[in-house]
Amino acid sequence: MSMQSVVKSITTTQILNKKGVEKITMLTAYDALMAKIFDGEVDMILVGDSLQMSFFGEQDTLSCTLDSMIYHTKAVCNGAKQSLVVCDMPFGSTSTPKLALESAIRVYKETKAQAIKLEVGFEGLETIEMLVQNGIAVMAHIGLKPQFVRSEGGYKVQGKTQDNVESLISLAQKIEQNGAFSILLEGVKAEAAKQIAQSAKIPIIGIGSGAGVDGQVLVWSDAFGFFEEFKPKFVRQYLKGAELLREGVREYVKDVKSGDFPSEQESY
Numbered sequence: 717m718s719m720q721s722v723v724k725s726i727t728t729t730q731i732l733n734k735k736g737v738e739k740i741t742m743l744t745a746y747d748a749l750m751a752k753i754f755d756g757e758v759d760m761i762l763v764g765d766s767l768q769m770s771f772f773g774e775q776d777t778l779s780c781t782l783d784s785m786i787y788h789t790k791a792v793c794n795g796a797k798q799s800l801v802v803c804d805m806p807f808g809s810t811s812t813p814k815l816a817l818e819s820a821i822r823v824y825k826e827t828k829a830q831a832i833k834l835e836v837g838f839e840g841l842e843t844i845e846m847l848v849q850n851g852i853a854v855m856a857h858i859g860l861k862p863q864f865v866r867s868e869g870g871y872k873v874q875g876k877t878q879d880n881v882e883s884l885i886s887l888a889q890k891i892e893q894n895g896a897f898s899i900l901l902e903g904v905k906a907e908a909a910k911q912i913a914q915s916a917k918i919p920i921i922g923i924g925s926g927a928g929v930d931g932q933v934l935v936w937s938d939a940f941g942f943f944e945e946f947k948p949k950f951v952r953q954y955l956k957g958a959e960l961l962r963e964g965v966r967e968y969v970k971d972v973k974s975g976d977f978p979s980e981q982e983s984y
């Protein structure tokens with residue numbers, strides 16, 4: 717392959733430099749097919765462990781394995797040549813700094829992901845530092861953390877009290893000091909999220925955290941109407957994907973049953 721034909725992917729430094737200049741866009745993808753469509757349109761593609769719910773049909777993300785994340789990240793990297801690919805670290809794969817480093821090294825060796833994402837609180841700061849020192853680009857996921865749904869007793873919106881807001885601001889600042897290149901902020905009251913974004917130098921990518929942050933991420937099957945079980949308040953649906961697809965499936969079934977498909981032109 718000649719040097720000229722190599723398409724350069726967006727780097728974590730370019731993502732950092734977008735803060736205060738332009739909003740950052742991110743969508744999830746779980747396979748090469750979707751990744752090819754999103755590639756170059758959004759800045760980053762997240763191979764989220766949400767695939768365990770939307771793709772695999774589980775009630776939460778906790779049963780997702782590292783093997784599964786690596787499999788899907790490989791597929792997404794096959795499709796994405798320009799957008800920066802972030803691999804989500806599943807529940808239990810980053811519980812100690814040593815385990816997190818081993819898991820992240822597997823992701824880096826076995827896929828072409830340019831960064832990993834992990835759900836953290838103050839207890840995860842040492843892990844972030846260790847990962848960054850070992851050459852792993854880290855996006856820290858704070859606020860509402862879906863991997864804590866069982867211990868928290870549900871998905872609880874954050875940033876409702878002054879104490880909680882101050883704690884999130886302090887956590888974001890420490891994450892920044894420990895070398896993460898960005899933060900994913902989920903399910904935080906809009907005013908609190910804005911304060912967190914203003915207090916950090918690294919970009920804050922929000923989901924369900926209002927407009928005052930540095931960028932947005934949505935789960936692709938929510939954004940394009942393929943996940944029909946429920947629509948969270950923070951989701952804007954850009955397509956009625958499931959309806960469109962169902963219409964297509966019905967047309968196909970009708971054409972096969974009637975003998976209209978395949979036609980002569982569609983036959984050898």
Ligand code: KIV
Pocket residue numbers: 744762763764765766767804857902923933934935
């Ligand atoms: O797993 C995921 O898709 C996420 C969302 C919050 C974007 O982390």
